[in-house]
Amino acid sequence: MKVLVAAKCGFCPGVRNAISMAEETLQRSGAGQSVYCLGPIIHNKDEVERLRTSGLHTVDSVDEMDSGTVLIRSHGVAPSELNRLKEQGFHIVDATCVLVKRLQQIVKQLEAEGYEVVIIGEENHPEVQGVVGCVGDVVVVAGEDDLGKLPRNGRLGIVCQTTQSPEHLGAMLDAIARRSFSELKVINTLCKEAIKRQESAIELCQQVDVMFVLGGLHSANTRRLADLCKKHNKATFHLQNWEELDKKTLFGKTVAGVTAGASTPNWVIEEFVEHLERFGQER
Incomplete structure (x- = not known):
């Protein structure tokens, strides 16, 4: 393989x-x-x-x-x-x-300027919880279903959890812009490294028969990689390591792609690739 x-x-x-x-x-x-x-x-x-x-x-x-x-x-x-x-x-x-520290400073500044802070992200994620703790009045919106939380006709200062995708940020800003507000101030707080991983994963998953995304099941950036890959390759699997692989997913496949979240160590990636190559040789 x-x-x-x-x-x-x-x-x-x-x-x-x-x-x-x-x-x-x-x-x-x-x-x-x-x-x-x-x-x-x-x-x-x-x-x-x-x-x-x-x-x-x-x-x-x-x-x-x-x-x-x-x-x-x-x-x-x-x-x-x-x-x-x-x-x-x-x-x-x-x-x-350092990017999370930057995000924390930005929300403090937005609050000081009189904006009502809006964070696009996952409310229970530790990064978001830490940012929420930096200001007194803040709204967290994960998706369009949460937009009812936004104050009407408010001065909204909008930031984003660093590991969200540009596509999700754009879709949320479009939805927010169609609601009532007096002013919108948007600051891009996305991580460029996360974006590079997303772009690289999307490019690769379209070239292979089966795609593996390695990383913690609780890792937001890894889950996002898996979700993006599944949109372009239905044979995408999010695994923490080689031990979780169901060998049946490899049957009939000749080319496999591997990517990993920003919190996945190299030794996990290398071990997975070595086993995958060895499995193909054995078969």
């Missing part, structure tokens, strides 16, 4: 930086010193497990930590959470993606 890998896939600079900071922090920490991460550092269970074996403790709440070092994951946190950690005396290592 011929296996093609997307030109752009796997770790983005923000994720790579967060993983690097986690590894450096673990190396510097002495015996008996706890290193925590408030939520999974990235949405990939294989990488989270690898770091756990090195000593990184993933927790869901500040209440689960006693003392030591806290790593702020790539998605960032709300300022209130950050202040709470400082007040309790934790040593903080901030691995928040």
